[in-house]
Amino acid sequence: xxxxxxxxxxxxxxxxxxxxxxxxxxxxxxxxxxxxxxxxxxxxxxxxxxxxxxxxxxxxxxxxxxxxxxxxxxxxxxxxxxxxxxxxxxxxxxxxxxxxxxxxxxxxxxxxxxxxxxxxxxxxxxxxxxxxxxxxxxxxxxxxxxxxxxxxxxxxxxxxxxxxxxxxxxxxxxxxxxxxxxxxxxxxxxxxxxxxxxxxxxxxxxxxxxxxxxxxxxxxxxxxxxxxxxxxxxxxxxxxxxxxxxxxxxxxxxxxxxxxxxxxxxxxxxxxxxxxxxxxxxxxxxxxxxxxxxxxxxxxxxxxxxxxxxxxxxxxxxxxxxxxxxxxxxx
Amino acid sequence: xxxxxxxxxxxxxxxxxxxxxxxxxxxxxxxxxxxxxxxxxxxxxxxxxxxxxxxxxxxxxxxxxxxxxxxxxxxxxxxxxxxxxxxxxxxxxxxxxxxxxxxxxxxxxxxxxxxxxxxxxxxxxxxxxxxxxxxxxxxxxxxxxxxxxxxxxxxxxxxxxxxxxxxxxxxxxxxxxxxxxxxxxxxxxxxxxxxxxxxxxxxxxxxxxxxxxxxxxxxxxxxxxxxxxxxxxxxxxxxxxxxxxxxxxxxxxxxxxxxxxxxxxxxxxxxxxxxxxxxxxxxxxxxxxxxxxxxxxxxxxxxxxxxxxxxxxxxxxxxxxxxxxxxxxxxxxxxxxxxxxxxxxxxxxxxxxxxxxxxxxxxxxxxxxxxxxxxxxxxxxxxxxxxxxxxxxxxxxxxxxxxxxxxxxxxxxxxxxxxxxxxxxxxxxxxxxxxxxxxxxxxxxxxxxxxxxxxxxxxxxxxxxxxxxxxxxxxxxxxxxxxxxxxxxxxxxxxxxxxxxxxxxxxxxxxxxxxxxx
Numbered sequence: 023x024x025x026x027x028x029x030x031x032x033x034x035x036x037x038x039x040x041x042x043x044x045x046x047x048x049x050x051x052x053x054x055x056x057x058x059x060x061x062x063x064x065x066x067x068x069x070x071x072x073x074x075x076x077x078x079x080x081x082x083x084x085x086x087x088x089x090x091x092x093x094x095x096x097x098x099x100x101x102x103x104x105x106x107x108x109x110x111x112x113x114x115x116x117x118x119x120x121x122x123x124x125x126x127x128x129x130x131x132x133x134x135x136x137x138x139x140x141x142x143x144x145x146x147x148x149x150x151x152x153x154x155x156x157x158x159x160x161x162x163x164x165x166x167x168x169x170x171x172x173x174x175x176x177x178x179x180x181x182x183x184x185x186x187x188x189x190x191x192x193x194x195x196x197x198x199x200x201x202x203x204x205x206x207x208x209x210x211x212x213x214x215x216x217x218x219x220x221x222x223x224x225x226x227x228x229x230x231x232x233x234x235x236x237x238x239x240x241x242x243x244x245x246x247x248x249x250x251x252x253x254x255x256x257x258x259x260x261x262x263x264x265x266x267x268x269x270x271x272x273x274x275x276x277x278x279x280x281x282x283x284x285x286x287x288x289x290x291x292x293x294x295x296x297x298x299x300x301x302x303x304x305x306x307x308x309x310x311x312x313x314x315x316x317x318x319x320x321x322x323x324x325x326x327x328x329x330x331x332x333x334x335x336x337x338x339x340x341x342x343x344x345x346x347x348x349x350x351x352x353x
Numbered sequence: 354x355x356x357x358x359x360x361x362x363x364x365x366x367x368x369x370x371x372x373x374x375x376x377x378x379x380x381x382x383x384x385x386x387x388x389x390x391x392x393x394x395x396x397x398x399x400x401x402x403x404x405x406x407x408x409x410x411x412x413x414x415x416x417x418x419x420x421x422x423x424x425x426x427x428x429x430x431x432x433x434x435x436x437x438x439x440x441x442x443x444x445x446x447x448x449x450x451x452x453x454x455x456x457x458x459x460x461x462x463x464x465x466x467x468x469x470x471x472x473x474x475x476x477x478x479x480x481x482x483x484x485x486x487x488x489x490x491x492x493x494x495x496x497x498x499x500x501x502x503x504x505x506x507x508x509x510x511x512x513x514x515x516x517x518x519x520x521x522x523x524x525x526x527x528x529x530x531x532x533x534x535x536x537x538x539x540x541x542x543x544x545x546x547x548x549x550x551x552x553x554x555x556x557x558x559x560x561x562x563x564x565x566x567x568x569x570x571x572x573x574x575x576x577x578x579x580x581x582x583x584x585x586x587x588x589x590x591x592x593x594x595x596x597x598x599x600x601x602x603x604x605x606x607x608x609x610x611x612x613x614x615x616x617x618x619x620x621x622x623x624x625x626x627x628x629x630x631x632x633x634x635x636x637x638x639x640x641x642x643x644x645x646x647x648x649x650x651x652x653x654x655x656x657x658x659x660x661x662x663x664x665x666x667x668x669x670x671x672x673x674x675x676x677x678x679x680x681x682x683x684x685x686x687x688x689x690x691x692x693x694x695x696x697x698x699x700x701x702x703x704x705x706x707x708x709x710x711x712x713x714x715x716x717x718x719x720x721x722x723x724x725x726x727x728x729x730x731x732x733x734x735x736x737x738x739x740x741x742x743x744x745x746x747x748x749x750x751x752x753x754x755x756x757x758x759x760x761x762x763x764x765x766x767x768x769x770x771x772x773x774x775x776x777x778x779x780x781x782x783x784x785x786x787x788x789x790x791x792x793x794x795x796x797x798x799x800x801x802x803x804x805x806x807x808x809x810x811x812x813x814x815x816x817x818x819x820x821x822x823x824x825x826x827x828x829x830x831x832x833x834x835x836x837x838x839x840x841x842x843x844x845x846x847x848x849x850x851x852x853x854x855x856x857x858x859x860x861x862x863x864x865x866x867x868x869x870x871x
Contacts, residue, residue: 031459245458249448251434303463304448349438 031246031298034239038064038299040230044089048225049082050218051211058202058316059086059176061295066240067199067288068155068175070140070190070320077204078215079178083136086176091232092133093170099143101186105150109160125162130154133170133233137177141187148194151175155197172236192323196282200292200313201320203336246294248305253290255348256310260286262342263322272341276328281321288317307348315339357453357464360446363476364432371480372422378488380418384411385495392502399512436479442470515725519567522721526570526714527562530554533710537703544703545696546584553580554707561714567722568864574715575854581704581711589697591657596620596694598655599665602648608633608641609648616691620698624691631684634677646672661690715853719860723843726864831866839863 038060045056055071059082062069071079080096087094097108110128114121129135130151137151154160158169177198179190195201207215218225231239248256262268264280273280293309300309319335328334387410395403427435433447449467452460534554537547544550557577564570600616600623603609612630616623634642649669656662664687671680842863846856 031462242458247448247452247455247457247459247463249444249451251430251447252444302443302445303459303466304444306443306445308443349434 029235029238029242031242031303032301033235034064034242034298035301037231037235037239041086041089044227044230045082045085048085048218048227049078050214051207052078052082052204055082055202055204057299058200058313061292061299061313062200062202063174063236064239064243064295064299065199065288065291066172066174067291068177068197070195070198070201071176071178071204072181072201073178073204074182074206075180077206079204080136080138083134083176083178085227087134087136088227089230090134090236091229092172092236093131094134094136095129095132096136096138097129098138099140099147101142101144101188103143103147105147106162108147109150109154109162112163125165125167127167128160130160131167131169133172133174135173135175137175139179140177141179141189143188145188145191148188148190151177152194152197172233172240192279195320196284198320199288200316202316203319243295243298244291246297246303246305248290248294252293252305252307252310255307255346256286256289256293258346259289259310259314259318259342262346263318263338268342270341270345272333273338276324276331276333277322277338278325279323281318285318285321289313292317311343314343357446357450357468360436360468360471360476361429361432361450364436364479365426365429367477367480368427368432368435370477371482372425374482375485376418376422378485378492379421380415382488382492382495383414383418385492385499387411387414389495389499389502392499395509396502396507397509399509399516401513436471436476439479440474440476442467442474445470519721519725522567522717523561523564523570526567526717527558529710529714529717530558530561533707533714534558536710537706540703542699544699546700547703549584550581550703550707553577554710557711561718567718567725568861571715571718571722571857571860574711574718575857578708578711578853581707585701585704586697588658589694589701592661592690592694593620593698595652595656595658595661596623596691599623599649599652599661602652602655603645606641606644606648608637608645620691620695624688624695627684627688627691631681631688634672634681634684642672642675646670658690661687664690712853715857719856722860722864723839726839726860835863835866 041060041063042053042056045059046053049056059069063086071082073079084094084096097103106128108128108130110126110131112123113126115124117124140148140151143151150160154169154173155175158171158173159166160169161167179187260281260283262270262273262280263277263285265274265277267280268274289310290305292313293305296309296313297303297305315336318339322335322338324333324335324338328338388407391400391403391407391410394400400406430447430450433450434444436442437444437447445463445467449464452463534551537550537554540547554577557573560573561570564573596616600613603613603616606613609630612623612626615626630645637645646669649665649672653662653665653669656665664683668680668683668687671677671683842859843856846859
């Protein structure tokens with residue numbers, strides 16, 4: 023267990039700036055992606071990165087491991103991946119001439135775990151990951167073991183290859199702090215990627231923070247105050263995602279289930295981190311609005327009509343943000 | 354900014370300044386709307402002191418808006434929230450104000466950050482002083498409309514003037530009645546019926562003063578006159594005639610000459626003389642007694658009052674038979690009846706005085722009622738002169754009435770059959786004072802009634818004179834001739850000895866003709 027030390031809020035901003043700067047040496051563009059990743063990191067949440075192959079998802083996560091003095095493990099999820107393959111298993115060992123079962127930890131025992139193409143594993147294996155993400159422990163046999171702190175799961179999935187995949191169930195999606203869409207880079211960024219990756223030199227990242235700094239930053243972030251009316255706005259955003267509690271026609275028509283209370287927690291916590299990263303000591307409406315798409319898009323479950331009309335969760339969230347009054351009295 | 358309190362003060366001042374202008378516009382708009390509403394109402398309703406009412410509403414509107422402005426002052430938290438939103442302060446001020454007393458790890462930094470950012474902006478910009486053009490345009494429209502309404506002639510002005518004249522006339526009539534009352538009260542010889550007369554006059558005075566118009570007030574006078582007349586004894590004329598006959602009879606006798614003079618002077622004096630005569634019968638000579646008995650018998654024979662006749666006959670018989678005691682008793686009984694007659698005459702004088710006073714009051718009300726009827730009958734812009742009524746007055750049928758009225762033939766001979774436009778209870782006339790009765794369905798007030806006549810000056814082409822079936826003379830709308838008819842009828846009624854109530858019926862009939870179409 024690493025002791026949490028109290029740090030100045032400005033140090034958190036510095037940490038985030040340093041981390042973003044270090045990642046920018048390897049990741050071209052994708053500033054929003056990097057910012058959301060850092061927010062999730064400081065908030066202590068797990069991230070689900072979704073994008074087509076080749077956009078640098080894996081590179082981003084691996085770079086994050088390099089930029090932080092944290093242990094890093096990568097698990098390539100495949101249909102034949104078993105729970106024991108990720109949580110570890112008891113193996114027979116022969117020490118001092120005596121055979122006995124000894125626990126062999128799996129790759130989950132790392133600070134940063136990259137669950138690559140997480141939707142290709144069977145639900146059984148996904149469930150093993152689920153327990154680790156939620157409880158930050160793994161249970162093998164009768165023994166429950168704590169995972170290292172901090173513990174982040176950064177899962178990736180491909181939105182276009184659906185054959186042979188096992189889409190994550192709603193309960194498991196809800197456990198991801200953010201679902202971040204990895205956009206295709208612009209032409210200029212594309213050219214820069216080509217320049218950086220086709221040369222002889224290989225960029226190596228320097229660690230800018232350790233586990234203690236991350237934990238301290240997480241602690242400081244939770245201390246950022248949020249005013250009641252701002253909190254009320256967050257609550258109204260969540261309520262607006264529910265078809266039976268909203269006044270928005272689109273939500274009533276296209277949404278099957280709205281965001282859970284965990285969505286509100288995510289909104290507020292992510293808002294606090296964003297405020298801190300922006301050098302503020304309070305949560306603003308803009309903070310909530312900025313993190314709302316990443317926090318809510320995987321917590322809003324759409325009806326068939328939405329798919330038929332080509333309506334996405336992001337469009338629903340955008341309309342909710344547009345129609346929800348910030349200056350509503352009586353908060 | 355040194356503290357959040359200073360920020361709050363600055364924001365409060367700015368908000369008050371900004372909202373004050375808005376509420377001032379509201380107040381001006383409300384005041385303009387009020388004034389316009391009053392002016393519009395004054396065009397459809399008779400409202401006294403329109404300008405004063407309109408002016409009184411202005412401070413009320415400003416006061417109400419001021420109360421609203423004061424009551425709607427934003428709370429401090431709302432000030433901070435508005436400032437955050439308007440100035441882009443990212444909820445720094447509102448969060449800092451909400452946690453101004455908190456002592457968390459970041460609260461001090463939060464307050465410092467909020468104050469630093471507040472110092473960089475102009476806080477007053479959160480509550481800009483804006484002039485709302487839309488509201489200002491409405492104010493201008495309402496004010497211009499109100500001014501136009503003030504400048505244009507108000508159709509209600511004439512009605513208001515008439516109402517004021519009505520009230521003045523009713524007031525004068527009530528004053529006249531009060532003067533009559535006072536005069537009767539101050540009389541040296543109060544009549545026994547004085548309390549009843551006073552009560553009737555007081556009731557009439559109240560009714561006249563509170564009547565809605567002179568015509569309604571007039572309708573109360575006739576019943577009051579009838580009440581007064583009921584106080585009078587109907588036997589009084591007969592008794593007075595009997596007394597006069599007795600005086601005439603006694604004047605030719607030696608013994609009764611003094612009593613005759615006293616009776617001619619007053620019934621009270623006559624009563625005293627008769628008692629004196631009764632006590633002196635013993636001293637009269639037989640010749641004088643016989644002469645007196647004969648005079649009494651003559652008076653009894655011509656007496657119109659049975660009681661007095663009986664007393665006279667009894668006294669005469671007693672004197673003839675030499676029963677002086679019975680004769681004296683009969684004369685005393687006759688004297689008591691003279692005393693009663695004196696009382697009745699006193700009552701009648703008071704009643705007559707009261708009725709005379711009521712007639713003066715009636716004239717005042719009738720004059721105003723006639724003016725009202727003339728104003729409402731005369732077509733606007735083309736006053737009629739009353740010419741063209743000569744033909745109608747010649748045949749004397751003269752009976753036309755509305756719902757319930759009486760007409761008199763102006764001249765000539767009436768046949769008593771109701772004619773004219775409709776007619777409820779019409780009276781034809783014999784000569785100028787004859788009357789008859791007729792009946793027929795009452796004309797509906799919406800009907801347009803025509804009477805034969807020549808086209809009158811001022812008749813417009815748009816109002817042609819239609820000819821009825823079988824008619825070969827042009828017809829004239831009755832509205833153009835009714836005033837002349839009215840003047841003729843009232844003139845004749847004034848020159849004729851008819852009861853005041855009959856004159857009232859004439860006025861009432863013409864007034865009903867001039868009532869506006871419902």
